[in-house]
Each structure stands twice: as C-alpha cells, then as structure tokens.
Amino acid sequence: MFPTHVTLVDVGPRDGLQNESQLIPSADKIELVRRLQAAGLTEIEVTSFVSPKWVPQMADNAEVMAGIQRQAGVRYSVLTPNMKGFEGALAARADEVVIFAAASEAFSQRNINCSIAESIARFRPVADAARAQGMKVRAAVSCALGCPYQGEVSPDAVEDVVQRLLDIGAQHIGIADTIGVGTAGRVKTVMERALRHVPLAELSGHFHDTYGQALTNIYASLSLGIHTFDTSVAGLGGCPYAKGATGNVATEDVVYLLHGLGLHTGIDLDRLVDAGAFISGVLGRQPASRVSRALLAKRQPH
Ligand code: HMG
Ligand code: MG
Numbered sequence: 080m081f082p083t084h085v086t087l088v089d090v091g092p093r094d095g096l097q098n099e100s101q102l103i104p105s106a107d108k109i110e111l112v113r114r115l116q117a118a119g120l121t122e123i124e125v126t127s128f129v130s131p132k133w134v135p136q137m138a139d140n141a142e143v144m145a146g147i148q149r150q151a152g153v154r155y156s157v158l159t160p161n162m163k164g165f166e167g168a169l170a171a172r173a174d175e176v177v178i179f180a181a182a183s184e185a186f187s188q189r190n191i192n193c194s195i196a197e198s199i200a201r202f203r204p205v206a207d208a209a210r211a212q213g214m215k216v217r218a219a220v221s222c223a224l225g226c227p228y229q230g231e232v233s234p235d236a237v238e239d240v241v242q243r244l245l246d247i248g249a250q251h252i253g254i255a256d257t258i259g260v261g262t263a264g265r266v267k268t269v270m271e272r273a274l275r276h277v278p279l280a281e282l283s284g285h286f287h288d289t290y291g292q293a294l295t296n297i298y299a300s301l302s303l304g305i306h307t308f309d310t311s312v313a314g315l316g317g318c319p320y321a322k323g324a325t326g327n328v329a330t331e332d333v334v335y336l337l338h339g340l341g342l343h344t345g346i347d348l349d350r351l352v353d354a355g356a357f358i359s360g361v362l363g364r365q366p367a368s369r370v371s372r373a374l375l376a377k378r379q380p381h
Contacts, residue, residue: 080302080303080304081301081302081304081340081342082301082304082305082306082342083342083343084306084342084343084344084345085301085306085307085308085337085342085343085344086121086122086306086307086308086344087120087122087307087308087309087310087330087333087334087344087346088120088122088123088124088156088283088307088308088309088310089115089120089122089123089124089309089310089311089312089330090124090285090309090310090311090316090327091111091115091124091310091311091312091313091315091316091327091330091358092108092111092112092115092123092124092125092126092143093124093125093126093127093137093157093158094124094309094311094315094316094326094327095311095312095313095315095316095326095327095358096108096136096137096315096316096358097127097134097136097137097316098136098316098326099136099316099362101362102135102136103136103361103362104361105139105142105143105146106146107358107361108125108126108139108143109143109146109147110357111312111354111357111358112125112143112147112155113147113148114350114353114354114357115312115351115354116150116153117350117354118346118347118350118351118353118354119344119345119346119347119350119351120153120330120346120351121152121153121154121345122153122154122156123153123154123155123156124156124157124158124177124309125143125144125147125155125156125157125173126139126140126143126144126157126158127140127157127158127159127164128140128157128158128159128160128163128164128165128167128168128171129158129160129164130160140157140167140171141167141170141171144157144171144172144173145171154174154175154215155173155174155175156173156174156175156176156177156215156217157171157173157175157176157177158176158177158179159176159177159178159205159209160178160179160191160198160201161201161205162201162204162205162208164176164205165204165205165208165209168209168214169208169212169214173214174214174215175214175215175216175217176205176209176214176215176216176217177217177218177219177253178202178205178206178216178217178218178219178244178249179191179218179219179221180195180198180199180202180218180219180220180221180240180243180244181195181198181220181221181222181226181240182195182220182221182222182223182226182232182236182237182239182240183221183222183226183228183229183232183236184229185226185228185229186221186222186226186227186228186229186257186320186321187221189228189320190221190320195240195243199243199244199247202218202244202247202249203247203248206247206248206249207247207248210248210250215250215251216248216249216250216251217249217250217251217252217253218244218249218251218252218253219253219255219285220237220240220241220244220252220253220254220255221255221257222255222257222258223237223254223255223256223257223261223269224256224258224260224261224265224266224269225256225257225258225260225261226257226258227257227258227321227322227323227324234268234269234272237254237269237272237273238272238273238275238276241272241273241276241277242276245276245277250281251277251281251282251283251307252273252276252277252281252282252283253282253283253284253285253309254266254269254270254273254282254283254284254285255285255286255287255309256284256285256286256287256293256296257287257321257324258287258289258321258323258324259286259287259288259289259290259291259292259293259324259325260289260290260292261286261292261296262292262295262296263292263295263296263298263299264299266284266286266296266299266300267299267300267302267303270282270284270299270300270303270305271303274303279303279304279305279306280306280307282305282307283305283307283308283309284296284297284300284305284307284308284309285308285309285327286308286309286327286328287321287324287325287326287327287328288314288325288326288327288328288329289323289324289325293327293328294328294332294333294336297328297333297336298336301340301342308328308333309327310327310328310329310330310333311326311327311328311329311330312329312330312331312351312354312355312358312368313326313329313330313331313354313355313356313358313359313366313367313368313371314326314327314328314329314331314332314366314367314368315327315358315362315367325367326367329355329366329367329368329369329370329371330346330351330355330368331348331351331352331355331366331368331370331371331374332368332369332370332371334346334348334351334370335348335370348370348374349374352366352370352371352374352375355368355371356371356375
C-alpha cells in the first residue's frame with residue numbers, strides 16, 4: 080500500500096518563520112527559498128498574505144515573492160485568508176493559494192477572527208477567483224486532531240469542514256495537526272474519513288511535532304497510500320495562535336525516514352541540511368531536526 084514517490088511541501092518559510100518574534104530580513108527568507116529549491120523541493124509555501132497587524136513577520140510578503148528566483152517545475156504557494164490576501168497573491172504571481180479553515184470554532188475565532196461558516200463564505204470568492212486565474216486552490220483544516228482552546232475535535236467535525244471546502248472549489252485538502260497532539264490510530268481514522276471525499280493524490284498531512292508523534296503519524300498516513308506531506312526545514316516554527324505548539328515535523332527527518340523506506344522524494348538530504356543550517360544560523364540556534372544535528376555533527380572534523 081506504500082506509495083513509491085512522496086511529495087514534500089516545505090512550509091518552513093511560511094509556517095516556520097511566521098512564529099519568530101525577531102524580524103528576519105527578507106533577503107534571508109529569499110535565500111532560504113533558493114536553498115530549498117536547490118535541494119530539490121518542488122513545492123514551497125513562501126509567505127502569507129494575511130494582516131500584518133496579526134502576523135508582522137509576514138508583512139514583507141510582496142517583497143519576498145518579488146525576490147525569489149523561480150525555478151521551472153517548482154510551485155510557490157501563499158496563504159490567503161480573504162480577497163484582500165488573494166489580490167496580494169495574484170499581484171505577486173503565486174502559483175497556488177492556501178485557504179485555511181479550522182475544524183474547531185474556538186480556533187477559527189482566534190486565528191482568523193470569524194466562525195467556521197463565515198470563513199467558508201470568505202474563502203468561496205477566493206477559490207473562485209484563484210481558479211479563474213489558473214491558480215491551484217489548496218485548503219488546510221486546522222485542529223483536525225485537537226484544539227488548543229476547545230480540546231477534543233471529532234472526526235465528524237473534520238469531515239464536515241473537508242466537505243465544505245471541497246464544495247467551494249478546494250482542489251487539495253491538508254489535514255493539519257496544529258498542536259501536534261494526534262497519535263497514529265486517530266490520524267488513520269481522520270484520514271480515512273477525509274478519503275471518503277478527497278482523492279488520494281489530493282490529500283496531505285500537515286503535522287506539527289509538539290508531542291513527537293509526527294513521524295509516526297506520517298508512517299500511518301503512508302500506510303493508507305497518502306503521499307503528500309507538509310514539512311518544515313530544520314523543524315522551524317509554530318502557529319502564533321496555538322501557544323506552545325512547536326514547528327512542523329522537520330523536512331530532514333521525513334526525508335531520512337522516506338529514503339530509509341526506499342521511497343523517492345527527489346530531495347538531496349545533504350543540500351537540505353545545508354538549507355536548514357543556513358536558516359538556523361540566521362535565527363541563532365541549532366536546527367530542531369534530529370537528523371540535521373546528527374549529520375552536521377558527522378561533518379565536524381574529529
Ligand atoms: P480582521 O481584523 O477580522 O479583518 O482580521 P478585517 O477584514 O476586519 O480587516 C482589519 C484590517 O486588516 C483592515 O486594515 C484590513 O485592510 C486589514 P485597517 O483598515 O485596520 O488598516 N486586512 C488585511 N491586510 C493585509 N492582508 C490581508 C488583510 N485582510 C484584512 N489579507 C484576518 C481577519 C483574517 C485578516 C486576520 O485574522 C488575519 O490576518 N489572521 C492571520 C492568521 C494567521 O496568519 N495565522 C497563522 C497562519 S494559519 C496556520 O498557521 C495554520 C496552518 O499552518 C495549518 C495548521 O497548522 O493548522 C495553515
Ligand atoms: Mg501549521
């Protein structure tokens with residue numbers, strides 16, 4: 080049942096960096112994107128066109144998008160919460176927009192200041208406009224495995240939001256464990272529910288690694304044939320509206336797992352480690368990726 084090729088979407092420049100309090104120079108964000116594509120990533124989530132009052136770190140969205148050197152075969156995506164965000168994404172020539180709903184009412188309010196139903200109504204014109212422009216529409220379902228404010232989130236609630244996002248024209252669904260609380264059995268249940276509506280090729284997992292479960296959750300998803308995952312180089316990040324949640328699972332750790340299983344990713348692990356070391360250096364810390372730390376230690380002369 081395992082797929083032979085797995086696509087990783089590096090969300091580090093967006094999900095990873097959005098949570099940093101120190102302002103990161105746009106040039107470093109651009110350099111990170113360059114290094115990720117040089118390592119073989121074919122999908123990169125570059126930035127968000129959200130309110131700069133809500134997420135100041137993403138205020139340089141247009142500058143970053145203008146600065147990246149696009150490589151053929153690479154898809155550059157951005158988050159768009161509403162039409163204002165979409166207009167920014169269009170002007171910046173994003174290939175793909177990401178709309179982001181939650182399976183929890185409480186999180187929807189905190190993250191985007193509206194109910195789930197209101198958010199879907201706001202996303203509909205975004206999805207219509209994006210598709211009319213030939214841009215792909217990806218949708219994330221936050222808190223699919225648990226919510227920092229309301230706790231338990233039922234698979235029914237996830238399935239309902241998945242269906243609503245498809246109804247308004249989402250072409251891809253990402254099941255997001257925003258706070259990394261999910262374990263493999265529950266992940267399988269939620270993915271199986273999503274697969275009732277979404278084709279295998281258009282379903283992905285987005286696992287934050289707060290409780291150290293992300294690799295296992297990816298393994299569980301792979302066993303269902305799911306072959307697209309969001310990951311974050313160096314394990315950067317977290318969500319500003321999910322306190323204490325750590326970054327997405329590190330791209331390096333996932334590549335190591337996948338290559339160990341004999342699955343293809345098209346990613347060069349050494350160059351990826353370089354990209355992670357670069358951005359960690361900018362942030363003045365060690366990469367959170369265990370694989371990256373191990374490989375960097377091996378490079379040191381004895
Ligand atoms: P609001 O305050 O309700 O919006 O925020 P509003 O429509 O009333 O507008 C208020 C002000 O924001 C106005 O400016 C608008 O022009 C401006 P003012 O008149 O006060 O000067 N504004 C914007 N500016 C720039 N770009 C825009 C935009 N929209 C309005 N697109 C809003 C609603 C959605 C805008 C706000 O709540 C917001 O920006 N939230 C950002 C949330 C966010 O980025 N969260 C992190 C990303 S999601 C995530 O990490 C989860 C994910 O990784 C999956 C997972 O792990 O779960 C995807
Ligand atoms: Mg996230």
